[in-house]
Amino acid sequence: MLAAEQAVFNTGTDRFTLMQRAGEAVAEFVHAHWPDGQIQVLCGPGGNGGDGFIAAAALAKLWRKVEVYSVLPVSELTGDTAKAASAWEGPVHKLEDALKSQPELIVDALYGAGLTRPLEGAAAELAQRGGRVISVDVPSGIDGYTGKPLGPAFQAEATLTFAALRPAHVLLPGSAFSGVVMVADIGVPVKTALAENSPALWHSQMPQPGFGVHKYQRGHLKVVSGGPWNTGAARLTAKAGLRAGAGLVTMLSPPDAAGVHAAHLTAIMLAPFVTPDDLAAYAARSTAMVIGPAAGVTDATRANVEAILKGPARVVLDADALTAFGEDPEVLFKQLRPTDILTPHEGEFSRLFGDLLATSDNKVQATRAAAAKAGCVILLKGADTVIAQPDGNALVNTHATRWLATAGSGDVLAGIIAGFMAQGVDTFVAAAIGCWLHGEAGRRVGAGLIAEDIEMQLPVILSALHGELG
């Protein structure tokens, strides 16, 4: 699928026309957002440099003070880049001369999609010089496909890319080097674009309870609890599911843990289970279920998961429910349906999918491959969470905060997602909504956040999304 992203430019339009549009888009972007100051445009030997020459010429037409520095002398440029260079009428300096002055603004058009090796010489020194950098397509020095720096790389204040986001714009560490990323439409249709999670993607699919609705129409979520010493995680999940809008939430508890839950639960119902058959019976009468948070890495958890997966409820499998299949993931994969979801962190992911993450070019590719293998939606948690479907549809959530890296935070995420699934929202969409809300709640709380705070933020965020707060 990512080939589609790489081959984004393989269309009928001739390359020079696209280069002209790209370069002009860079000039427009720079001039609109940084309207003053002298600009150094650094041009590489290929397409990225071509964009730079076009941009320089367009900026000069806007009366901007522009200096152009090139990796190669103009006489050695070829093809479209040579053609682009002829649009620039001023002098072209050697790249190393750019080090002699510190401009107010730097347009980094050295290397984009064609970067194959670490920056060296003047390019490497320029990457380390600092200053206000606007990168063209990808910050030079970063591999656009993996998001990894190959060596020294430009730290951009902003990056203007074309047609669609590349993995480097949304995956760490590339996203941190890219600064604010904008995508310019240069008239290239994109079929399998990589999306960045935002309410615009799913706002219209949020469940909107109509007038006269009753709780039974808003779905019934059931959460499986661990034993008496391990009940908190499932409670975090259940409360988050209720806040997300599930009409009814029931905690399914081993009898010896019921007393602990009873001391804490109010709006959430409580019911006992002993055997996998008990869970299968509950699953038959619910729209979504969660199993995993502090469930225990045991044969019993495996049997419980298998019993639930036989029923009609869509299932979120998290934490121990994943690790319990670590020795035999294929057994799990055979039972999963496309409407179920696994929500592993990287450790749990590697227990199920081996070295897939290490051997993939990037996290998006790994998550897509995992979704295809497991036959369900996969949400791979992290600072850059990736959500993928078996058909390759994927998005990256960067709307988060490091303060969410705390005990119980993942249990809450599983609950929010399940809460939306219980209401009938498509699993992939529910994961996207859940992940964004979780990130937004985390950002609102900030430092000092504990998992309990996340669900407390949901009413105000949801009300704002529903437009009830103006």
Ligand SMILES: NC(=O)C1=CN([C@@H]2O[C@H](COP(=O)(O)OP(=O)(O)OC[C@H]3O[C@@H](n4cnc5c(N)ncnc54)[C@H](O)[C@@H]3O)[C@@H](O)[C@H]2O)[C@@H](O)CC1
């Ligand atoms: N493909 C297209 O149709 C379009 C491409 N565009 C631009 O073209 C770029 C891709 O152009 P190219 O494929 O020519 O690639 P680049 O311009 O990124 O790289 C050009 C050449 O630099 C050399 N190179 C790579 N890493 C190097 C290093 N570290 N040190 C020294 N030399 C190095 C490579 O041999 C490569 O041929 C995109 O990033 C984008 O900016 C835009 O003009 C829009 C249209």
Ligand SMILES: [K+]
């Ligand atoms: K660049």
